[in-house]
Amino acid sequence: MDMIRIGVIGTGSISGMHLNAYRNNPQTVVYAVCDLNEERARAAAAEYGAEKVYTDYRGLLADSSVDAVSICTWNNSHAEISIAALKAGKHVLVEKPLCRTLEEAVQVQQAVEESGKILQVGFVRRYDANVQLLQKLVGAGEFGEIYYAKATTLRRLGNPGGWFSDIARSGGGPLIDIGVHVIDLCWYLMGRPKPVSVSANTYRKLGNRANVENLSFYKAADYDAANNTVEDLANALIRFENGASLIVDVSFTLHAKEDGRSVSLYGEKGGFEIDPETVIVSERANTIVNIYPQTDHKGFDFNSAFQYEIDHFTHCVQTGSQPLSPVQDGVEIMRILSGIYESAAKGEEVKL
Numbered sequence: 385m386d387m388i389r390i391g392v393i394g395t396g397s398i399s400g401m402h403l404n405a406y407r408n409n410p411q412t413v414v415y416a417v418c419d420l421n422e423e424r425a426r427a428a429a430a431e432y433g434a435e436k437v438y439t440d441y442r443g444l445l446a447d448s449s450v451d452a453v454s455i456c457t458w459n460n461s462h463a464e465i466s467i468a469a470l471k472a473g474k475h476v477l478v479e480k481p482l483c484r485t486l487e488e489a490v491q492v493q494q495a496v497e498e499s500g501k502i503l504q505v506g507f508v509r510r511y512d513a514n515v516q517l518l519q520k521l522v523g524a525g526e527f528g529e530i531y532y533a534k535a536t537t538l539r540r541l542g543n544p545g546g547w548f549s550d551i552a553r554s555g556g557g558p559l560i561d562i563g564v565h566v567i568d569l570c571w572y573l574m575g576r577p578k579p580v581s582v583s584a585n586t587y588r589k590l591g592n593r594a595n596v597e598n599l600s601f602y603k604a605a606d607y608d609a610a611n612n613t614v615e616d617l618a619n620a621l622i623r624f625e626n627g628a629s630l631i632v633d634v635s636f637t638l639h640a641k642e643d644g645r646s647v648s649l650y651g652e653k654g655g656f657e658i659d660p661e662t663v664i665v666s667e668r669a670n671t672i673v674n675i676y677p678q679t680d681h682k683g684f685d686f687n688s689a690f691q692y693e694i695d696h697f698t699h700c701v702q703t704g705s706q707p708l709s710p711v712q713d714g715v716e717i718m719r720i721l722s723g724i725y726e727s728a729a730k731g732e733e734v735k736l
């Protein structure tokens with residue numbers, strides 16, 4: 385295939401990662417960009433050399449020169465644009481989460497199957513070099529059966545506001561924004577077992593804490609302290625058909641002394657940690673040993689993982705091979721996320 389001509393839909397903050405990675409890939413060219421904010425779209429086009437600028441994604445999708453698209457818009461438009469892109473004959477890389485609801489996810493999967501095109505979900509944590517190393521060790525049986533995982537991503541002060549805190553556009557708060565990363569990461573490394581039930585809680589106690597002074601945090605471009613309709617905190621116990629379980633807790637804001645990140649998985653023959661750095665736990669000569677792999681980065685490196693994600697998408701478009709994070713996995717993760725919100729709303733365990 386000749387150079388793959390890319391259209392990037394949505395030029396907010398995350399689009400910069402896509403645009404930079406495409407620019408660094410010798411097989412792709414950023415051909416078109418689209419944003420409701422024309423000034424922002426034109427600025428992105430000028431920086432990355434895009435020939436075409438659109439303010440309506442439909443115009444971009446009607447452009448026959450576009451081979452593939454990255455969808456970097458609000459969550460509430462992921463399904464709509466993905467389906468339209470597939471019907472227009474474009475390959476799709478859509479940012480996580482795949483969409484807002486399980487029903488939307490199933491519709492996207494149907495569109496993928498009908499189109500025969502590639503759709504890759506932006507589960508960037510899968511593309512980290514340390515995760516790929518661990519996945520190889522899991523596949524080789526190094527840890528035996530992985531039966532338990534625990535993931536924590538707690539921000540003490542970190543509600544971005546704007547569309548992130550508007551449930552109509554985001555579909556939820558920290559669970560669907562940052563929790564999705566660690567849930568997918570654990571599920572992927574556990575071998576993607578079938579989820580069967582969820583018991584969960586969500587809390588709205590602290591709001592966005594706009595009153596806090598002397599401590600800065602990321603704010604969305606459309607930040608509005610008066611608008612916050614998402615949870616502060618979510619926690620869940622997820623059970624799988626093979627008997628394995630995953631416990632997760634995630635927050636935008638919490639009365640904690642500091643932010644907290646940890647991801648750990650435990651198997652019959654060994655275990656490992658991913659966050660905040662990669663550590664393998666095993667036994668040698670009847671002695672417990674902690675092994676620190678010698679890799680370029682001790683923990684998750686966003687830039688290199690993102691580059692690999694884009695390079696992988698490019699390879700899949702060129703070869704027709706299935707992506708490491710296919711639409712089917714996006715559907716299953718949305719099944720889990722929807723189950724967590726349903727369980728929290730009902731105050732009881734729900735079957736998936």
